[in-house]
């Protein structure tokens with residue numbers, strides 16, 4: 351495998367680095383570097399800066415704002431963005447609903463939604479999971495019943511990330527209760543301001559408000575908001591989930607936090623056990639980065655390679671391990687979690703260590719739990 355970048359790709363890396371470090375507001379990048387939660391406005395502003403330069407959705411078809419880049423260039427773009435502490439384009443828009451609409455939607459739906467989705471004029475939420483349909487997603491019970499040229503939607507979604515900011519939600523809904531469970535599901539776009547939609551917060555272990563329950567009571571949705579074919583939603587969901595898993599291997603961000611941790615460690619680096627933890631994590635991250643490149647190189651026709659499950663599994667394990675190392679480095683100071691800089695003499699990073707650690711417990715659950723990824727790897731890659 352050729353690990354050196356060609357002169358052209360090295361120049362491309364420099365171009366990306368210069369853009370991300372000079373055009374995205376410093377205040378936003380500082381918040382990411384400090385591992386703080388971003389506001390909606392910061393996420394929107396950052397994505398619009400990227401989109402104006404054609405850097406928000408490079409993996410989409412060129413016709414809809416994508417870039418005809420090699421997989422390697424996409425990787426460089428992704429890596430440099432994380433290295434520069436630039437928030438990644440909102441995954442629900444850029445990696446989930448956008449590619450589904452571009453691949454399976456009608457021309458009319460593409461024209462209605464894609465440009466606004468790329469520019470974050472519409473903030474999308476993901477309405478897949480339900481109280482008894484998480485890992486066993488095909489058991490979902492939210493129904494959409496055709497009534498004239500509308501669907502009437504009833505049911506409940508859960509764990510809807512940032513649903514409090516959502517303008518629209520893309521939902522899996524049951525449209526044929528008689529069919530085998532995977533074959534009776536459709537992919538429907540729902541305006542969250544429609545009468546009958548209620549969003550309720552779920553409080554999390556880190557004290558943040560990141561997820562919600564979303565309820566639908568007789569919500570009337572124009573039939574035109576169906577993506578693709580009726581009852582073919584499961585195929586689109588599988589396509590989306592594969593993309594989601596590729597996107598959840600945040601190698602660049604994890605490398606950045608590990609490098610920050612080395613600075614935080616100071617004298618503790620002289621401890622052989624601490625030094626060994628750094629060495630092991632750095633090696634594992636390098637191995638993961640090579641796997642990301644291999645997966646990217648083997649994705650055909652925009653379809654994710656089954657090894658995307660390896661990226662999800664390993665990427666989240668390393669992300670969690672690095673967050674744990676930061677807590678250990680902070681030691682007793684990590685107990686100051688939540689303290690403001692004006693109420694504590696301890697370095698600011700120690701205040702963020704525990705909330706960030708607790709928040710990242712989610713990473714092995716969302717996007718398909720790691721137990722489920724192991725089963726996919728066992729079946730589709732190892733043939734067990």
Ligand SMILES: Cc1cc2nc3c(=O)[nH]c(=O)nc-3n(C[C@H](O)[C@H](O)[C@H](O)COP(=O)(O)OP(=O)(O)OC[C@H]3O[C@@H](n4cnc5c(N)ncnc54)[C@H](O)[C@@H]3O)c2cc1C
Pocket residue numbers: 475476477478479480481482483484485486508509510511512561712715716717718719720721722
């Ligand atoms: C922070 C967060 C954000 C999320 N955001 C969204 C969102 O925006 N939109 C959305 O639609 N969903 C979202 N999810 C939902 C997420 O996709 C589900 O939580 C996930 O698919 C697991 O489903 P579950 O929670 O119902 O757990 P369950 O499926 O009930 O699983 C419970 C446990 O049992 C294990 N398990 C289940 N089945 C098996 C099996 N066959 N073999 C071995 N082990 C098994 C699981 O791995 C898990 O450890 C989010 C979840 C979290 C935690």
